[in-house]
Amino acid sequence: MKKLLLVFMVVAFLLPATLAGAQTTVTVWFGRQEFIPADAFETFHAENPDIRVEFDVIPLEESHVDFMRNHAVGVAPDVVQIFGEFLATMVVRGTLLDITEYIEAWAEEDPEDFADIYDIAFDMTTYEDRIYGINVHSGPFFMGYRKDWLAEAGLEEPQTWEELLDACRILQEEVLTGDEYAYAQPGGAHHPPFWMMATFMSMGGQFRDTGTPIVDSEAGIFLIDFYQTLANEGLQDPEAHAWASGDFRGAFMGERAAFYPEAINIYAYTQEVLEYATEWEVMVQPPREGAEDDFRVNSFGWPYMVNSDTEDPEAVMKVLRYLFDPEICVSVALAYQPANRASVMTSDAYYEAHPYFPILEASFAEQVTYPTHLRSVERADILNEMKFVAQQVPAQYTPEEIAARYQELLDALD
Amino acid sequence: MKLGRDRLYWIPLVILVVWTIFPLLWGVSSSFKTYADIYRVPPSIIPPDPEIRAYQVVLTSRGFSTYVFNSTFLALTSSFIAVACSIFAAYGFARFKFRLSTALFLLILIPRIIPRASLIIPLFQMWASVGLLDSYPALIVSYTATAIPFNTMVLTGFFRGVPPALEDAASIDGATLWQRIRYIMIPMSIPAIITVSVMSLREAWNEFPFVLALTTSTRMRTLPYQLFMLRDAMGIEDWPVVLAFTVLTIAPILGFYIIFQKRVTSGLVSGAIK
Numbered sequence: 111m112k113k114l115l116l117v118f119m120v121v122a123f124l125l126p127a128t129l130a131g132a133q134t135t136v137t138v139w140f141g142r143q144e145f146i147p148a149d150a151f152e153t154f155h156a157e158n159p160d161i162r163v164e165f166d167v168i169p170l171e172e173s174h175v176d177f178m179r180n181h182a183v184g185v186a187p188d189v190v191q192i193f194g195e196f197l198a199t200m201v202v203r204g205t206l207l208d209i210t211e212y213i214e215a216w217a218e219e220d221p222e223d224f225a226d227i228y229d230i231a232f233d234m235t236t237y238e239d240r241i242y243g244i245n246v247h248s249g250p251f252f253m254g255y256r257k258d259w260l261a262e263a264g265l266e267e268p269q270t271w272e273e274l275l276d277a278c279r280i281l282q283e284e285v286l287t288g289d290e291y292a293y294a295q296p297g298g299a300h301h302p303p304f305w306m307m308a309t310f311m312s313m314g315g316q317f318r319d320t321g322t323p324i325v326d327s328e329a330g331i332f333l334i335d336f337y338q339t340l341a342n343e344g345l346q347d348p349e350a351h352a353w354a355s356g357d358f359r360g361a362f363m364g365e366r367a368a369f370y371p372e373a374i375n376i377y378a379y380t381q382e383v384l385e386y387a388t389e390w391e392v393m394v395q396p397p398r399e400g401a402e403d404d405f406r407v408n409s410f411g412w413p414y415m416v417n418s419d420t421e422d423p424e425a426v427m428k429v430l431r432y433l434f435d436p437e438i439c440v441s442v443a444l445a446y447q448p449a450n451r452a453s454v455m456t457s458d459a460y461y462e463a464h465p466y467f468p469i470l471e472a473s474f475a476e477q478v479t480y481p482t483h484l485r486s487v488e489r490a491d492i493l494n495e496m497k498f499v500a501q502q503v504p505a506q507y508t509p510e511e512i513a514a515r516y517q518e519l520l521d522a523l524d
Numbered sequence: 525m526k527l528g529r530d531r532l533y534w535i536p537l538v539i540l541v542v543w544t545i546f547p548l549l550w551g552v553s554s555s556f557k558t559y560a561d562i563y564r565v566p567p568s569i570i571p572p573d574p575e576i577r578a579y580q581v582v583l584t585s586r587g588f589s590t591y592v593f594n595s596t597f598l599a600l601t602s603s604f605i606a607v608a609c610s611i612f613a614a615y616g617f618a619r620f621k622f623r624l625s626t627a628l629f630l631l632i633l634i635p636r637i638i639p640r641a642s643l644i645i646p647l648f649q650m651w652a653s654v655g656l657l658d659s660y661p662a663l664i665v666s667y668t669a670t671a672i673p674f675n676t677m678v679l680t681g682f683f684r685g686v687p688p689a690l691e692d693a694a695s696i697d698g699a700t701l702w703q704r705i706r707y708i709m710i711p712m713s714i715p716a717i718i719t720v721s722v723m724s725l726r727e728a729w730n731e732f733p734f735v736l737a738l739t740t741s742t743r744m745r746t747l748p749y750q751l752f753m754l755r756d757a758m759g760i761e762d763w764p765v766v767l768a769f770t771v772l773t774i775a776p777i778l779g780f781y782i783i784f785q786k787r788v789t790s791g792l793v794s795g796a797i798k
Contacts, residue, residue: 176737
């Protein structure tokens, strides 16, 4: 009896430790609270009792730096969500795991599921033909505009940037008064140049292989000229060069701007204060005349990247596939940022929540990634300064001079 | 009306007060505005439709009590340790002449001169090597170490102003070193000790770079970190909530500072002139 009791005690003592040892822990850093699945991995834990997901929120503005610092001392999480533009730096520093073979296996194992995924899900996480993560959500910038004001001025939706600029002039002259301005956009001081690069790409702007934008091209000079015109002809608020994202969004929603380049998640708020389809409408940012073939819809995303030191890549892949499961990512898509899955974006629930999406749907599926760069932060600083100079009133330099000056600075980064 | 010459001095003071107070008033006022009112043009200092929604959002938000606890615990603990250590360090510098004492006194001020950002990487590696990243000890020690130099400098100046004869008399009566500090120096230096306590508390309460770099979990976050988290370029920034959070973050330390303001001023001045 004593022996039996002893055996029982030993088993009781060792069993929990053995079970705990069998369980893999996968740590995830989300870039925003809103990206965390609505069920907080409850279903995942039920389906995968051998894997425990621990997660926290590290703001996207900090996550790549925090990750690399923690990676250097071996305490980084298995999965980190980052701004896609930092991919190159993280790969070159050897902090990310090449998961190409796992993605290829997934495509082979479940081709139907894989066909549901937009290319951007992996384009944004690919560096030198190898895949390092999955871009579950992305948010390209489109264009919101005041349909009623355009109608009042007898204008149609502009089809090119040239038409849009003409529309701005007519609106400013004939319809807008006081503090109302034709165009609203953020300044450069507060944010990376996402909005500027979206416009640049729609104008046909190209990048070098290093990810450096070619701003002394026709598209770049056109972009600078566009900003100079907005500022110098009084088509945007005189303080717009100092605006943060909230200011220009507030300008449109506060009925003080006719056009604003924005992403889908912000349109969800816009329709709460302005009546969609009667007061305002959305469109894809137009091409530049003569550069229609070079037009692209930009994509900015927040991909989940895999730590090069992760001990159990299979478990990590299960977590990533869970995050990308249509039933899971739909909750994030409906409440926050669009998902790169056709079945989610073309679902009745999504159309109901975002009635303007059918207009954007085709372009959303064709997103092209904003290229990564090894010195992404410096690239952003130079581009922001260029935009600031372009908005000087009165203009101090010609667009060509500005383009030449900043192309030189950008090229020096390569 | 002819403005007296002495009244002219008031002009820059008034400008300075308005410069300081106005943003604070604007922040408090805007925390009671609706989201739409924040962006209304022209703006108004008085909320057109005041509401307390932002405060309700903040007070009921997940983790708010954790951030309050962390800020309070870290500020009190690190301030207490920093002041205690500084008293002994300052007493040594004030009362004992030893080899290289002046050089040591200057050395102790060096951490004060070095930008905090440049300390982050070495500190991070140090805490990582002992497995204390994302822990209270890492933050408490880091906060304490950065508070000690200023405290020591202020207290040393003050201690030097306490007549040594008092301690001599106590020594003759048989007082030990500890008793002289405990019953003579500390009671006579209360204004200076309050000063350094308030300064340490304020610094720890507002500290941001260390908590940003040395922590990675929500359970360790403080109020300034969470305030940083509220900024969001990817969504609609709820400015009334950000400002309500700011008001609730600065209110305790502001109240504390107002209560002890006179003593803080006198403590700093005494330390400087004695």
